[in-house]
Amino acid sequence: MSGERRRRPDDPARRGWCPSLARPMPTGDGLLARVHPPLGVLSAAQLRAVAEASRRYGNGHVDITARGNLQIRGVSEGTAPPLAAWLADFGLADVRSDGGPQRLTLASALAGFDADEAIDVLALARAIEDVGLTVPGLPAKTLVAIDGGGRWGLGAAEADVFLSATGAARVAIGLASETGTDWCAEIAIDDAPAAVGRVLNAFVATGRRRVRDLGDSERVQLLTAHAEPSRASPSPLCGRGWTLRQQGSGEGSDGAEACGADLSPALSDGTLPRRGGRFFAGAPEPGLIALSSGLTAIIVEAPFGRCTADNLNAVAALQAGEASSSDVETHPRHSGAAQRNPEPTTGHCVSGGFRVLARSEPRNDGGESEDHHAGLGAAPASQDAIRLTPNRGLVLFVREDQAEPTRAALAAAGIITESADPRRAVAACPGAPACASGTTPVPRHAGELATAFAPFAARGLFAHVSGCAKGCAHPRKAGLTLVAEGGRYRVVLDGAPGDGGHAPSLTFEAALDRVRRADPAQSLAGAFGP
Ligand code: SF4
Structure with a gap:
């Protein structure tokens, strides 16, 4: 080192x-x-x-x-x-x-305590962690999300492979896609660790870093890799009449024939299945x-x-x-x-x-x-x-x-214990002095902004205080983003940290004052206008 x-x-x-x-x-x-x-x-x-x-x-x-x-x-x-x-x-x-990956799996924080869970989530997670250690070359960020079908889940987990209980001792296995999750099949829970191992090995063979980035032909390789002959059955999540098709071929693949799974929609244009969104219960x-x-x-x-x-x-x-x-x-x-x-x-x-x-x-x-x-x-x-x-x-x-x-x-002690805490509607990075790229005390400013921003958060808006344009804490759009530049803040409305400012840069106190004086029933644009 x-x-x-x-x-x-x-x-x-x-x-x-x-x-x-x-x-x-x-x-x-x-x-x-x-x-x-x-x-x-x-x-x-x-x-x-x-x-x-x-x-x-x-x-x-x-x-x-x-x-x-x-x-x-x-x-x-x-x-x-x-x-x-x-x-x-x-x-x-x-x-x-x-x-x-040092840790391959993610499960509900209440796994094992959720009376509605259909499977032993922690036991399955341990088994998949063990299998993951046998897969050489696995990208470091690879993640397998496991949902036990209980009252509490993972919400919108950004994983590569998904396992979700469909009943006692059975799970659906799915792959991340650009728009959600491609659900492949339903398998016995005892077969799940080995099936995930085969999928992970197939993933490594593609050379990609995230499953969601796979091309369609690569996706087919993973969709078929999970199965051993006669083990898998069609997942009810896949919908009726779906059958695995090679991109553009219009014919069922060998893998689909071998496992007998009814895996993807029989679309005339040969596109692969896309079931948008997650269906895990909320965290x-x-x-x-x-x-x-x-x-x-x-x-x-x-x-x-x-x-x-x-x-x-x-x-x-x-x-x-x-x-x-x-x-x-x-x-x-x-x-x-x-x-x-x-x-x-x-x-x-x-x-x-x-x-x-x-x-x-x-x-x-x-x-x-x-x-x-x-x-x-x-x-x-x-x-x-x-x-x-x-x-x-x-x-x-x-x-x-x-x-x-x-x-x-x-x-x-200052820890968030209520779901309505206004700090939950604000993202913040460490800022200065913790990060050399920062020029402002971001967490302190974010804490102060959270109180003033609460009426807007009640409307569903989200705010972000970023120590620089990199936007580590929330590199996406927010209703209000304050981007530190030389000790002041560039104000971005409905944009990402790298977007152009809505107004000349302001001191934090000036930006905070504008939020405090803004009408929560109106757009923030009026508050930051000329
Ligand atoms: S956004 Fe900038 S200041 Fe904040 S942690 Fe990332 S690099 Fe550091």
Whole structure:
């Protein structure tokens, strides 16, 4: 690593970089090391280990990613190796060294607790993770989304391969396409890991990076690859009268004949099936969910996806029952208490604003403990485990009588615990000083904007505060985008960060004032007019 060329965050060579512990990614605040908890599940001890690692080997800031992984920021070339060794002692090491995905599957944050699920989602996910490790050359971003057919799902997951329960012990298998998901067939759940393995091997053979980018002939290869003779049956999701056709041939392919599957619409123009959109159930929103087990799930989100070591320690302690709301120092915004961190008060988690007083240090002496060495096959899935969600959040499981006090403690610390929290309608990157490309304190500005923007969010609009034109947090259109340039903001209405500004650049205070004075019933264009 020492001989590696340092790259700026916006270096094109960084595009597509999928960081791991062995291969951290350069950012504005040093190296970023990604931790991939098996199945997105951690014990309280593992979460404490991540928190302690971020303090020892990083700058104490931790991101929660959209795939339910953790990113330790502020790592250096000198601290990256001991960081990896520390986490390995807690069962959080990289699982492969060939550049393939460290974590292949994504499932509902409530998998295993959802009484409506038809299959054992976590068991299937473990089996597919095992199969994925046997596929050499798998692109690092490859993702298999698994839905158990329960009340809570993954929403609009951007995966490559989809598995969705269609009944007890059966799943539909689908491939990502430009417009949604091509559902291939329905197979027995026992056959699913091997079928996914065949699809992944066929995918590697195409040389593509994402399944959605496959050409039609390549897609046919994957559509047929999943099946062994006589194993698959037509998926009810494929609709009636669909049969696999080679592009332009008008004839059923050998693969379709072999498996007997009725896979794609018999369209006269030979086009492949396109079932637009996802059909997964929505992901759980922040709040409380009573589970049939008698427990209550507390769904929370990190504002703008960022947390601190202290935040994570607090979550771990509350989950483990080692702390109550009175043990947690509240965020200065709510308590008026002195803030340890000199940063201005913001709407997001800031270092030192949230500390649990009762905390036991994780072991790192090589000795055995109850859950330090949980590997893939033994990932904690019990009620004392914490889940990472695809919404950049966490799930705690507590007794019903502890649910409200625990939620109150988390909310007082600045963590999002309500679905109506206005910060959920604003995206924000780290900005300055965390990122070298930023010139403004983006998370603080985003927190302030969220309150003013709430009436527009109620109309379904979304806002984005970006530290530069790269737009890392939301590289797409938003109703209002503020793009930092030299300490001021370019205002983009209904556009992406790289689009032209709607008005001359403004200070943040001026832009905020215009949003505050805008009529929520009218277009924002009037507020930013000349
Ligand atoms: S958008 Fe934000 S995080 Fe991305 S390069 Fe620009 S300042 Fe850095």
